[in-house]
Amino acid sequence: MSRGLLSIMAAILLLFSTFSMASEEAPKGASNTAQKEMVQLAGADYWRAVKGGVEGTTTSRSAEHGVLISTPGETWYILKEKWMSPAGAVAIFGSIFMVVAFYLIVGPLKLSKARTGRTMTRWTRWDRALHWSMAFTFLTLAFSGLMLVYGKHFLKPYVPTDLWGFVIWLAKQYHNYVGPLFGILVVLVLLKWWRKSIFRKVDFQWFMKLGGMVGKHKGSHPSAEFSNGGEKALFWLLVVFGAIAAASGLVLDFPIFDQTRRDMELANLVHGISALILICGFVFHIYIGLFGMEGALEGMVTGEVDETWAKEHHDLWYEEMKAKEANGELDSAQNAKQDDVKGATANEQTS
Ligand code: HEM
Known part of the structure; x- marks a missing residue:
């Protein structure tokens, strides 16, 4: 396969993945919320909250699925x-x-x-x-x-x-x-x-x-x-x-x-x-x-x-x-x- 063909395929893949990421994030609304989440993901405060049993958001409708760590456990x-x-x-x-x-x-x-x-x-x-x-x-x-x-x-x-x-x-x-x-x-x-x-x-x-x-x-x-x-x-x-x-x-x-x-x-x-x-x-x-x-x-x-x-x-x-x-x-x-x-x-x- 020629080098040119490989470059075109890589570009198409990149384009698709960008579109799909954008469409996944779109329903969440504001991009600054996503950014905030990313920052919190890395931060100690975020994990403190998770360990404290704080409920987050999830697409799952089942009971308690928003809680990652259940403290009464x-x-x-x-x-x-x-x-x-x-x-x-x-x-x-x-x-x-x-x-x-x-x-x-x-x-x-x-x-x-x-x-x-x-x-x-x-x-x-x-x-x-x-x-x-x-x-x-x-x-x-x-x-x-x-x-x-x-x-x-x-x-x-x-x-x-x-x-x-x-x-x-x-x-x-x-x-x-x-x-x-x-x-x-x-x-x-x-x-x-x-x-x-x-x-x-x-x-x-x-x-x-x-x-x-x-x-x-x-x-x-x-x-x-x-x-x-x-x-x-x-x-x-x-x-x-x-x-x-x-x-x-x-x-x-x-x-x-x-x-x-x-x-x-x-x-x-x-x-x-x-x-x-x-x-x-x-x-x-x-x-x-x-x-x-x-x-x-x-x-x-x-x-x-x-x-x-x-x-x-x-x-x-x-x-x-x-x-x-x-x-x-x-x-x-x-x-x-x-x-x-x-x-x-x-x-x-x-x-
Ligand atoms: C090596 C294991 C066991 C041996 C050798 C054994 C032996 C016996 C014997 C000899 C009797 C008759 C007693 C009589 O004629 O008055 C009996 C009755 C009975 N066994 Fe077992 N048994 C064993 C395990 C179990 C287990 C694991 C259960 C239940 C979880 C069980 C439930 C019963 C019951 C409900 C009766 C009737 C008691 C009554 O209402 O008269 N047995 N067993």
Whole structure:
């Protein structure tokens, strides 16, 4: 390309860019305003005003878009980083420490009498599918959420930057997409188990005897319906704080409804605090389920519990089921199972 042609093209480009700059500035009106702005851009006063949260002008119509730096955000930052995050870490480690101490000092709750070998159906297939879906979703969300809050302290300094970037991106994506599923599961849990989770007088007596787990009441097996007082409390903890965590999570997930920065900050704090309360509560539940009570886990895995377990931990439910069995009110699957058990017992006796 000749030098002359290049010069002509450069001149045309210059002409176009001058026109377009002029047309961008034209709506702003006076050129001296633009000049003033340019001077302020470079000046300390301008940045002092920006840092002070002064609102400027912008073509965007969204709420607060004229504010470059939001000063009340500092309060949110302090509440989150200096209060919620350390207090949450203390609460989680405190809960873990307490269950370990409980295991070492009090030990797991064993059955007082021998197993009968006869079982009762406690959880249907649908119950178990719901429970384990909830457990998986909750635990993975808890893990990714804790990574988002605490990962910068316990992982970031020790791994290559690229790996850290990938881990935190994955945690964020997982949390954003799976979070709403947790909300749906909370609703299903509420619909499925609310009836048996209503508190009654017997539950307060259960609490007064500390569930028969410690002190002079240890091994006393206080009366309980299908769920005992502790399980009912846990259920409502899950429903209330689960709903709050899910709702505040949706506010954060979809910032398209004119939420202001204040709304997002409040949602962020409410989300974090409710999630931390749930995590601490479920440390105890998981301990009881996995190590703290003989025979509980097999119920949630197979659906069946031994009659000794039912009698010792949920005597009112045991009696109700036995009365139903006597009146022929159990469903066909349950009756078939009871017939099998009776048959097996009869065989044992004749052999
Ligand atoms: C490793 C993790 C877990 C284990 C081993 C476990 C174990 C159990 C067991 C054994 C039961 C039945 C207790 C009984 O028959 O009386 C149960 C019930 C239950 N679990 Fe879990 N669980 C786990 C995690 C979770 C999580 C993360 C949640 C929710 C966030 C959850 C929510 C529930 C609820 C709502 C019930 C029913 C309580 C009731 O109302 O009777 N579980 N779990």
